Amino acid sequence: MPEQKPEERRKNFNEVPLGYTPEMAIAEAKRCLQCKKPACVEGCPVNVRIPEFIKEVSEGNFSEAIKIVKGTNSLPAVCGRVCPQESQCEARCILGKKFEPVAIGKLEGFVADYEREKEHLPAPELKPATGKKVAIIGSGPAGLTVAGELAKLGHSITVFEALHTAGGVLVYGIPEFRLPKKIVSYEIEALAKMGVEFITNRVIGLSETLADIMARFDAAFVATGAGLPSFLNIPGEELQGVYSANEYLTRVNLMKAYKFPEYDTPVIKGESVGVFGAGNVAMDSARTAIRLGSREVHLVYRRSRDEMPARAEEIHHAEEEGLIFDLLRNPKRFIGDENGRLCGVECVQMELGEPDDSGRRRPVEIKGSEFTIDIDVAIIAIGNGSNPILQKTAPDLQCNKWGNIVADTETMKTSVKGVFAGGDIVTGAATVIQAMGAGRKAAKAMDDYLSTGNW
């Protein structure tokens, strides 16, 4: 697929891939072998009927194709962009054994974009109203999936969102250049057209508890996400210029600090930026810093390249854009100037020792190898815990030792009758599509519960 050149895209927040033309999509779709037992479908957490939709694409029937995709995936324009296809559907593609696998994700994105830009399919037909009221707490990918599925079945849906814009991590976390926000708002508008009510600026668990919600609704789905940033717990983290990735990305994405001062929210545009961590959020943060005009951006990671958890495509894109990989380096302390502003980070060099519990070789410090990198912005992207607000005032809701809500893996039922949960609040930080997979399972079980009353 054609892409913006690295030297161009370093300076803007537009999407990196430029998208298929219809001819290119048809040509790519024709590569599909139409396997009788499609392994790709098993590789998809929501089991999109992949060969069927690709066959329609190959024949130029894009409207039919999107209907098939939407049958099991309510957010295809999002998934086509942010799913890790290389470890899911495309990893199972037979063609991939000898050649490149079919670009399933790109085709999914293409048909979704076609629908949004050219076709404007009418809202799906809703089943007759059941009179059952469902509360969804959190409007990220898990919550939106449940909202869509249950609205189609005729239930009355209210989504509560703490921020002023619905979408959760899709709007505050994932940058514009990976997922344009107009795509997310289009999906939310589509749900609103189906009758889903969105109440923004509302935090559940403070004034109103889960019990208050259950007194007003027949069932609830808790999808409050992994919103508790982890810090490195090293000296100097209070300095100006030290950000959690959540704060940095929220400022730039949700609050549009990249358009400051047209938008009022600022972010420090560092001359030299250090990003700590090596997952997708670290890549998003680093590539954002590059686009904000930083002279150099360092990725500081205590293991080696092979252990980096980010998607290969993200690492590749970041490297093309000029990210400096400081691998086998561990931060020891942040250094500030007399005004409390960050000016450097002291690191120590590491070497790989014996494998640890995760099977990855454990990084070990090389004594006496301390050195300093001059940075004026630090972005800490080493993961997130579960947001505890709702659980604190819901004593009957069972959680594990990390604070994640305990839910049945098939039905997503929690320890409280009528309450289901899914997404990062159950699994810990994971992917958009895994959250959507949980949402689909929950929606099915919630519909059963609402129809039968059996818990």
Next chain:
Amino acid sequence: MYYIHSNDLIQPTVGRMVVDAPYVAEHRKAGQFIILLVDEFGERLPLTIADADKEKGTITLIYQIVGTTTAKMSALKAGDSLYGVAGPLGHPTEVEKYGTVVCVGGGIGIAPLHPISKAMKEAGNRVINIIGARSENLFILEKEMAAIGDENILCTDDGTKGRKGFVTGILSEIIEREKIDLVVAVGPVPMMKAVSELTRKDGIKTFVSLNSIMIDGTGMCGGCRVTVGGETKFTCVDGPEFDGHLVDFDGLGKRLKTYEKEEDEAYNNYKHKCRLDGVKINE
């Protein structure tokens, strides 16, 4: 949208806005705050709730015009709307019968202090209000505070209203005079620090209410972190009130200055735009 009922200047650079926010008005407790967005380009600004009317579904916000957001607020009129109001957020004040409570407010901090002082009085405490400002033209809520306190003492740095001097001087006189069970201090960081240093000597329990830089207000971003008793706390969900004897005020003061340069740039940009559009600026 959040409809504005009234918005007036109560001092040359201090505004009072009454705005529709029925959910907040219904649920808010003393010490809690909201986060507002003035328009779709706005930042998320935390502001303490100065007052609320459950029946009318309105809340009162008192703000000092110091930058872009508050200048934009002051330009709004009755009939306009705010883009967003989220809340109530944060822990309410621990209101109980302590005995004699001294409420110390400085400058715009008198606005958040007002509901706390009122709740302390309603809980049966003897309440002494010490309120101060730099100068008379920055003094707010004098009458409202006077209606609450068993004793009310006013002061200004320049002596233009009440006694000349700082709130800490008056507080130390009162501590010498009688037994104090609790001090609540809300105001600029140096004031809260000085009050906490003073009460530490006599071991008087002291609450301070912090106004950190925030975004989401739900503990998701960690931008409002402050060191309390050697531990990192988030003002939005662990506060906004903390034990004044444990807060690292110097660290907080430095973090509050993070965006000084950007804030000046944005404010100058806004004022320039206003001049071009012929809009009057209250500054």
